[in-house]
Amino acid sequence: MRTAFGQEFDVPEGYLNTASIGIPPADAGAAVAAAVAGWRAGAGSPGDFDEPVARARAGFADLVGVAAERVAIGPAASALVGLVAAAVPDGTRVLAAEGEFTSVTWPFAAQAGRGVTVTEVDLADVGARAGEFDLVAVSVVQSADGRVVDLDALRAARDGGTRVLLDATQSLGWLDVDVSWADAVVAAGYKWLLSPRGVAWMAVRPDLPTHANAAGWYAGADPWTAIYGLPMDLATDARGLDTSPAWYCQAGAAVALPWLAGLDRAAVHAHCAGLADTVRAGLGMEPAGSAIVAVRRPDAAERLAAAGVVSANRAGAARLAFHLYNTEADAARALDALT
CATH class of the missing domain: 3.40.640.10 (Type I PLP-dependent aspartate aminotransferase-like (Major domain))
Incomplete structure (x- = not known):
C-alpha cells in the first residue's frame, strides 16, 4: 500500500500504465x-x-x-x-x-x-x-x-x-x-x-x-x-x-x-511530469513536461515486462505513464530495464 497526496493506493511496484487503467484511491475502491x-x-x-x-x-x-x-x-x-x-x-x-x-x-x-x-x-x-x-x-x-x-x-x-x-x-x-x-x-x-x-x-x-x-x-x-x-x-x-x-x-x-x-494541481503536475522527464533524461530524450513517455527502442516492451514494469504498447512504442502514486523508484526501475 502506498500513500500519495493524502490517499492510500494498493498499487504494485512498477505500475506505469495509468494511461490505460488508473488505480483508484483505497476509499474509492471501498x-x-x-x-x-x-x-x-x-x-x-x-x-x-x-x-x-x-x-x-x-x-x-x-x-x-x-x-x-x-x-x-x-x-x-x-x-x-x-x-x-x-x-x-x-x-x-x-x-x-x-x-x-x-x-x-x-x-x-x-x-x-x-x-x-x-x-x-x-x-x-x-x-x-x-x-x-x-x-x-x-x-x-x-x-x-x-x-x-x-x-x-x-x-x-x-x-x-x-x-x-x-x-x-x-x-x-x-x-x-x-x-x-x-x-x-x-x-x-x-x-x-x-x-x-x-x-x-x-x-x-x-x-x-x-x-x-x-x-x-x-x-x-x-x-x-x-x-x-x-x-x-x-x-x-x-x-x-x-x-x-x-x-x-x-x-x-x-x-x-x-x-x-481539491489537490494542488501545480504540485501534481510537477510530480507526474517530473518523474516522466527523469526517464526521458536517462534515455537521452528532451524534457516534455508530459506525464506520458513513448519509448521507441528495440525490445523496450519486453525489457520493461521482464523487470516487472507494467506499461502499454501504443503506435509502435512502449508507453509509460506516471501518476501521483508513482515514485522515483518506479522511474528508476524503468530506466534500469531500458539501459
Whole structure:
C-alpha cells in the first residue's frame, strides 16, 4: 500500500500504465465495493445514487473550472462527443490531429453523409491551422505519446470563431492547464481520474449546439417524474444530455473526483511530469513536461515486462505513464530495464 497526496493506493511496484487503467484511491475502491455489497444484499435503492452522481459531476466541474450545471454525464467519451457531432451543421469542416484517438474523430467521421469532413494534420500544426475550420476536435494530451496540443493557439482560434472540443481523458487529473474556455471538454473516468470504467463527463458551453439523441429519463427536468410517457421534458442545463448513470461506477467517481479537484494541481503536475522527464533524461530524450513517455527502442516492451514494469504498447512504442502514486523508484526501475 502506498500513500500519495493524502490517499492510500494498493498499487504494485512498477505500475506505469495509468494511461490505460488508473488505480483508484483505497476509499474509492471501498465505495464501489460497498455499493456492490448493497446490490448483492438487495439493500440498494435507485435514489441512493443521486447524491454520488451529483458529487462526481461537481468534482468534474471543479477540475475543468466550470459550474456543475454545464456538465453532462455519459458512459464513455465517444458517446458524449457524439452529442456534439450529431448537432454540427451540414458541411461542417472539422480539424483533428493525425493519429488522434478515434473516440474523438469517429463521431464526426460518422456524419460524412451530411457533408461533414474531418481533416487530419500533424499535431504541431493544429493550432496554426485551427482558424481555417469550423470546429477543432483534439485531445489535450495525445494518448499514444503524451504530446500536448497548443492550447493558447486553440484559444485564440476560438476567439476568432472556431469551435473547440477538447478530449481531456489523458490530461485531466494531472495537467495544470486552463481548459474552461473551450466549447466542450470531455473525459472518461477510468484513467487519470481514477474512477471505474463506465463513467465519463462533458462540460459544454450553453451556446454550443448539441443533440440529445440518447435522451432518457435521467435527462428529464425531474428524472423521477420523467420515467413514463410524453411529452418530453428535458432539463434546460447540461443535464438534458445525461444518460442513465452507471450507479456502482458513480459511487467510486464520487470519491475520486472531488478529492482530485481539491489537490494542488501545480504540485501534481510537477510530480507526474517530473518523474516522466527523469526517464526521458536517462534515455537521452528532451524534457516534455508530459506525464506520458513513448519509448521507441528495440525490445523496450519486453525489457520493461521482464523487470516487472507494467506499461502499454501504443503506435509502435512502449508507453509509460506516471501518476501521483508513482515514485522515483518506479522511474528508476524503468530506466534500469531500458539501459
